[in-house]
Amino acid sequence: MKPFQWIFLGLGATALTANSASKQKDDSRPNVIFLVADDIGYGDLSCYGEKTIHTPNVERLAAQGLRFTDAHSVAATSTPSRYALFTGHYSWRRNDTGIAAGNAGMVIRPEQYTVADMFKQRGYSTGAIGKWHLGMADKTGEQDWNGHITPGPSDIGFEYSYLMAATGDRVPCVWVENEHVVNADPNDPIEVSYTTPFPGEPLGKDHPEMLTKLKPSPNHGHDQAIVNGISRIGYMKGGKRALWEDENIADSITCKAVQFIKGHKDKPFFLYVGTNDVHVPRYPHPRFVGKSGMGYRGDALLQFDWTVGKILDALEENGLAENTLIILTSDNGPVVDDGYADRAVELLGNHRPWGDFRGGKYSIFEAGTRVPLIVAWHVKVKPGVSDALVSQIDFFASMAHLIDGNIEEGAAPDSRNALPTLLGKNKKGRKYIIEKANAISVSDGEWKYIPACNGRTFDNLTNIELGNSDVDQLYNLKNDRGEKVNLATQHPEVVARLKAILQKEQGN
Ligand code: NG6
Numbered sequence: 261m262k263p264f265q266w267i268f269l270g271l272g273a274t275a276l277t278a279n280s281a282s283k284q285k286d287d288s289r290p291n292v293i294f295l296v297a298d299d300i301g302y303g304d305l306s307c308y309g310e311k312t313i314h315t316p317n318v319e320r321l322a323a324q325g326l327r328f329t330d331a332h333s334v335a336a337t338s339t340p341s342r343y344a345l346f347t348g349h350y351s352w353r354r355n356d357t358g359i360a361a362g363n364a365g366m367v368i369r370p371e372q373y374t375v376a377d378m379f380k381q382r383g384y385s386t387g388a389i390g391k392w393h394l395g396m397a398d399k400t401g402e403q404d405w406n407g408h409i410t411p412g413p414s415d416i417g418f419e420y421s422y423l424m425a426a427t428g429d430r431v432p433c434v435w436v437e438n439e440h441v442v443n444a445d446p447n448d449p450i451e452v453s454y455t456t457p458f459p460g461e462p463l464g465k466d467h468p469e470m471l472t473k474l475k476p477s478p479n480h481g482h483d484q485a486i487v488n489g490i491s492r493i494g495y496m497k498g499g500k501r502a503l504w505e506d507e508n509i510a511d512s513i514t515c516k517a518v519q520f521i522k523g524h525k526d527k528p529f530f531l532y533v534g535t536n537d538v539h540v541p542r543y544p545h546p547r548f549v550g551k552s553g554m555g556y557r558g559d560a561l562l563q564f565d566w567t568v569g570k571i572l573d574a575l576e577e578n579g580l581a582e583n584t585l586i587i588l589t590s591d592n593g594p595v596v597d598d599g600y601a602d603r604a605v606e607l608l609g610n611h612r613p614w615g616d617f618r619g620g621k622y623s624i625f626e627a628g629t630r631v632p633l634i635v636a637w638h639v640k641v642k643p644g645v646s647d648a649l650v651s652q653i654d655f656f657a658s659m660a661h662l663i664d665g666n667i668e669e670g671a672a673p674d675s676r677n678a679l680p681t682l683l684g685k686n687k688k689g690r691k692y693i694i695e696k697a698n699a700i701s702v703s704d705g706e707w708k709y710i711p712a713c714n715g716r717t718f719d720n721l722t723n724i725e726l727g728n729s730d731v732d733q734l735y736n737l738k739n740d741r742g743e744k745v746n747l748a749t750q751h752p753e754v755v756a757r758l759k760a761i762l763q764k765e766q767g768n
């Protein structure tokens with residue numbers, strides 16, 4: 261294992277004083293950080309009431325900010341969720357925003373206008389660090405992993421980027437900084453394929469003895485290329501010098517985020533930090549291992565919490581705590597076994613990652629998309645709890661309103677200004693939200709309607725109820741948070757009202 265990178269990069273010892281002068285004082289141009297967790301559920305953070313895990317740094321943020329109880333991602337998996345977050349365009353309007361492979365082309369096309377473009381155009385420095393999962397280069401399979409991977413994040417508004425292409429469980433297992441693989445070696449070129457194994461490269465399914473860190477769960481399919489004693493989805497060859505080590509992923513992301521904050525303390529910035537925690541493969545740094553009593557999944561939650569703490573510290577140390585708006589959320593709901601034998605199910609005990617909601621990641625039931633959300637901005641947001649109905653689709657327009665109230669013609673077509681709600685000036689939420697897993701749903705906060713659709717009701721691999729049904733479903737979320745009683749036949753008028761909204765939004 262490499263030395264603990266935090267110390268390695270010399271950041272741990274940096275004794276910045278809390279009053280190191282910041283030139284940033286303009287309230288109309290705060291720094292903005294989108295801190296997006298991966299697969300962290302509504303019940304995974306102690307500030308949401310679960311007593312089984314303690315996440316003190318998220319509590320510290322929640323104590324300074326507004327914690328939302330009815331906040332939603334647009335989708336129940338990462339790619340469509342992040343697509344909507346960055347573009348303000350519903351991912352379900354396109355048929356190519358599903359879970360992206362590690363060699364997928366750019367899902368957000370360069371001509372699209374993103375929230376990062378919006379900030380950049382207003383003079384902000386912009387950065388994207390951590391999990392990307394939105395494709396790189398023009399077309400699938402056409403990346404130059406040994407040269408300039410273009411088009412890339414810089415074409416959709418991110419001036420700086422340090423990213424994993426897709427997920428921890430997908431090749432290539434390398435960091436891509438400013439569109440170049442870090443530590444790429446011309447003598448050991450990287451090749452990636454999602455269709456054809458490379459002759460001579462061992463695969464997890466044939467070489468279980470090489471899986472020294474984690475083994476795949478049966479039948480999930482994470483049994484292809486072996487990187488660092490963990491088999492992944494996809495095939496990869498070369499780039500030995502560039503491969504990440506799973507136990508250092510959180511440190512790398514956190515270091516880069518802290519460096520970005522420090523390096524931009526004199527000018528407003530927009531920073532997206534996508535953590536890898538708690539997506540699979542979960543392989544936290546040894547200093548977190550065994551600390552949760554819940555195995556690697558719980559330990560990875562503590563690691564996430566540590567990242568949050570380091571980011572808050574960096575803001576304080578650089579004199580930016582007062583003038584930075586932080587939005588902490590998750591891309592989709594939780595899953596316990598998502599492909600690796602990490603004993604997460606066995607060690608879960610009484611912990612309920614989904615809180616009191618039904619379903620989980622991949623599901624149209626509430627746990628798929630009802631996510632943690634904390635908005636904090638020093639004196640501008642009065643600490644507390646908001647039950648307003650909010651959707652990540654509105655972050656884009658809200659951020660434009662934060663700065664100057666303008667939004668470019670045609671940009672973020674589905675995004676509405678929710679700034680007063682996000683800042684707690686208003687308890688009024690959205691009139692309705694639309695979400696998509698396999699099924700689509702519309703909810704006004706009280707009633708949720710899921711039209712009949714095709715698809716499995718249950719996923720045996722992850723043990724999650726997906727919410728698909730061949731009959732219409734209607735739930736009253738105020739009386740029935742667990743979506744147990746289908747009231748569609750009792751309340752046809754409510755079904756008709758919500759169906760009309762959905763049809764109008766879908767353009768039919
Ligand atoms: C699924 C993977 C799962 C995870 C997910 C993406 C299988 C059986 N499962 O296809 O392990 O990688 O994709 O998760 O392949 S997400 O949070 O990035 O959307």
Ligand code: CA
Nearest residue numbers: 298299338591
């Ligand atoms: Ca996710």
